[in-house]
Amino acid sequence: MSYFDAASSLPLHPVARQALLASLDEGWADPARLHREGRRARMLLDAARETAAEAVGCRPDELTFTPSGTQALHTATAGALAGRRRTGHRLVVSAVEHSAVLHAAQAHERAGGTVTTVGVDRTGRLDAQEWRAALGAGCALACLQSANHEVGTVQPVEEAAQACAEAGVPLLVDAAQSLPWGPVPGDWSLLAGSAHKWGGPAGVGLLVVRKGVRFAPPGPADEREAGRAAGFENIPAIVAAAASLRAVRAEADAEAARLRALVDRIRSRVPELVPGCEVVGDPVRRLPHLVTFSCLYVDGEALLHALDAAGFSVSSGSSCTSGTLTPSHVLRAMGVLSEGNVRVSLPPGTDADEVERFLDVLPGAVAGVRAQAAAPAAAVPHAPAGRPEAPDTGTGRAAADEAGTDGAGLTLDARGKLCPLPVIELAKAIGTVPAGGLVRVLADDEAARLDIPAWCEMTGHTFEGREGVTFRVRAAP
């Protein structure tokens, strides 16, 4: 069994377990009480705050423990926006933030605020020019992740923070994915983290608000945690979180170098081993332990089950696995293939043998899922080594030439069919039209907007544009 879903959650680090057990007997009382049990709990809490603050690179009185990373982000967003409401009501976020940030942004919109979403390039990296432009008049807060949770791309936080400082806008950094690997650089104003992402227990998030940042905690008042996290403190878990962050950091550089090499191995081998596969995310400026790829003609959920049966636990940004009908907003913002999406995130301690076993198993798992879906084997392209990133064609409307081509070709009705079926049917149909011929695909699964253009790029056919649910594809000459 290999658990390759570290970016979701990690098992308890041995130091976390030890600290948790040790503090169960000392940390259960109310730290606000004056009796000895209360004072003992308070001492543990204070010590944990100092440890965590040192790892984050902030003052202890700037750091609050919250019940989760999600709540840290929700509180950070609402509190900073409320603190700056006299300046403006506009929130700036990158398009690839964690859903906790995007949900907070939606709540801000429902409450009458506005949100500016800044795009990313095909590797998932922030568009720095667009970011700078977005920080103009009325901007109350800007949010940027330190590194993306789905594709591993590291964001230019220092540069973004510099732009924020120049514009006088506080920057909130979602550091959930990068905090185990090191402190966040740059002159940020607020920061959020989550202990179970570094091997600490669930139930502990970090919220840092730098001194001088205007902040008005949302919700009902509460005297605990500087009024920034309502409810009784979970001190044994907090102690375990702080102790394990320190322990993980002590091992971080060596472990990062080791895992980075394993991920490089996956990045280079997967496209060679699996035809019709695209590795996404920045190949260099990335988290050490995380790699994501997508496979043409593959149902993400079926592939997850096949890999699970083969002993590998991974996750997926494909629409079919999330219980919703929309593919990952991250892959959508990047404009890359979403079907058959697999995120591999290696936990500390993963060895090379496990990775080799994964590479042994993957091609068969993909082939099996393709066979089940009756994918057209002949249509699976072999990715050339070093294939350059395809340019972003958007929906390709500019390339469409309605007048000249509408007369001929084939129309394929894939409405009501879920991804990857529309692409599979397109791949089968394209062989039946002559070189340069037109196929119109009617497809209402939202993933098709991403996957049909991506398929065209990967197979050499031309995506000519979309009108409503009609996609126009011209067969390669």
Next chain:
Amino acid sequence: MSYFDAASSLPLHPVARQALLASLDEGWADPARLHREGRRARMLLDAARETAAEAVGCRPDELTFTPSGTQALHTATAGALAGRRRTGHRLVVSAVEHSAVLHAAQAHERAGGTVTTVGVDRTGRLDAQEWRAALGAGCALACLQSANHEVGTVQPVEEAAQACAEAGVPLLVDAAQSLPWGPVPGDWSLLAGSAHKWGGPAGVGLLVVRKGVRFAPPGPADEREAGRAAGFENIPAIVAAAASLRAVRAEADAEAARLRALVDRIRSRVPELVPGCEVVGDPVRRLPHLVTFSCLYVDGEALLHALDAAGFSVSSGSSCTSGTLTPSHVLRAMGVLSEGNVRVSLPPGTDADEVERFLDVLPGAVAGVRAQAAAPAAAVPHAPAGRPEAPDTGTGRAAADEAGTDGAGLTLDARGKLCPLPVIELAKAIGTVPAGGLVRVLADDEAARLDIPAWCEMTGHTFEGREGVTFRVRAAP
């Protein structure tokens, strides 16, 4: 060492510890994931939900795990008020609710809503008639605790729920203090609880929303816990919480009977052993393990430290112990003495010897604190056994007769002095005026409003009223 502050927090129940340790290895993964680690976590979460629902007396899909009891109350209040916003914007609460409810009520007022506070009698029990009247037009939600956390008085929840049902108003019950002892009776609509109050771990609250109750979760959307508790679930703690609730319930009846007898012993002996002491709260309709009393001329914080040094951990609703200058809102609503307040809440397993040792230690501790404060020993009344509850005199303005008595008497300036000093100075001064003479006390400590009338009742002097910071006291004839 005896820990007598169970109502604040309990050490981990052995079953909770066992369940926590057992599920650390199984429950760390994301239960939303499809891989085996995720499915295993999901199974643990589902089983814990069934166990907890059975103990509460609700359907599993009505029960959500929150990060704390406080957050359960905040979410319950905001969600039910939002769900009923077309009906009205008025929230009804009892005057003796937990601060989490009162803070939620203040947040509701800040957002433009209104709050009706229903009073209690001198035992802390809800005024049922006032409650019924408050549920009229525009009432969106009513909140009542199942039992009071400071004085132990059990509230008439069934009767209150009946009144709510007749008025078509949902009832939120804060069951934090009573849930370990049994399910909440009556036809309530929402319920909140907190695991560390029954020996479960910190970090787990319960929120129950009955089917059919209109509820709009506040804050940013989140797909976890039916959208009612944002953030990654703390499954090992949830498992431990559910398992320990079941275990505690299995022992509840026997343990309640045992602790009830110990508390009866404290209730009867303390007034005999400690002169100038008043036991508060309903003597019969009360939590089995909790008793509260107040001591004239005693600084609550000093008494806590004295008891702590003697090996007893208790808590206090006196103003000096809370870091604020206002005495407990519960004691204030009851109109009883607040100075030298001590809450004793016995954890399960407390034995009779510990209670006898406490009764041995208490008189000396009180006397020591009084001596430090130079309290007038002669002025300490010996409470007659079975002294009837004093009638509620309010601020006594109606009893004042400005014209006839202003000519004579003594004025005592205790402004800027904190409780119990104004009462101590009054007790010293009263001996210097003739029988029937008048003492005016100038006192700006908020606790004086409670403690000067209470002192008069306990010592046989007459409280004639208050104008601003001036209290009029007539010496006993």
